[in-house]
Amino acid sequence: MTITIQRLHELFQADFENGILYRRDTGKVAGGKCRVGKDTYYCRVQIDKRNYYLHRLIFAMKHGYFPKTIDHIDGDTLNCKIDNLRDASTSDNMRNRSFKPSDWGTGITHHKIKTKGGKLNEYYRVSYLNDHGKLSYQHFSMREYTLLEAQAFALNKRSKTFSDRHLETLINAMNANPEFQAFKNRHQYKDNTTWQTTDLKVSIPLRRVLNS
Template sequence: MKELPLDLLKSLFHYDSSHGELYWKERPEPAFKCFRDYRRWNALYAGKKAGCISKSTGYRYVAYQGRKYEVHRLIWAIETGQWPDRIDHKEGRRDDNRFSELRSVSHSENMRNQAMPKSNTSGICGVYFSKQTRKWVAFITGRGRKISLGHFERKEDAAKARKDAELKYDFHPNHGRKCA
């Protein structure tokens, strides 16, 4: 996706770090085709919280000149002066855009801080009951491949194997949290 130039970004938004919110700044008259549009836009939006929540992703985004931009990416760019590859919300709350809650990560790092999949039936990430073997199976995806951690008689043993592997493969402590 094409990103906004940083100077333009900073001229459009004010970032309130205490609440993790972006606000529209007043725009100068030359940014508009006519005086009426200038007055109308500034009356409606200047000083107001920017963006809305996406129904499909749950992230806040803003639209500018026909393009959508995720607010957490804009905040990262405003605070650091650089566009991130990916942003991870440390605690997993997509509506918490305080800079202290964001971190720039690779795809694999982001995957190590996922919420529990909705399809999970065991209540533990990477653990399921195999009807064929009648045992609990533990696995983890690390270093780009699915790794078997073994088959266990007890669910607790499979869960311990999974937790140990999460430590070994440097998973975030919040990985596997329940969805909000």
């Protein structure tokens, strides 16, 4: 049974601006950090021996209802400030989900595995949403592909399925990539915005350009 909003107001004093609940009986901050999955953390509050996510309680106390899905706008699941919470569809929430930051671009990770013969195989893994809104992965072997190709693939996918926040971090990583600078210089691209919104969609595989 879901707790009522009236009951929440009886139990807690809400600081919506800072995303904190205080217990009325003790004056103490309610809840603590818990891990959900491998790398995701949320704030959780125990009420009558049941656990609830803090962001859902704060949203309900402010707006008067429990939405099906709540999105953390900045991608930080521990940031429960009311201005960082919004009622969102499941697909919008997936588009804005957090990815582990990296020097190659958000959602691009570097991996090393040994084959049965003892050889070291290195590859980039790109996380993206498929046409059904499910999280998918594409691997780019460093023996066959450049980092720019992995980044270009990610940007193509994310321009359709991810938020501007993710695109910005990816563009910044690409601008720091010497391969990208070489590509722009060869094609005389001066405006990053024009390049990222038009030309990239027809520029894969980029190694044919870079190695020409």
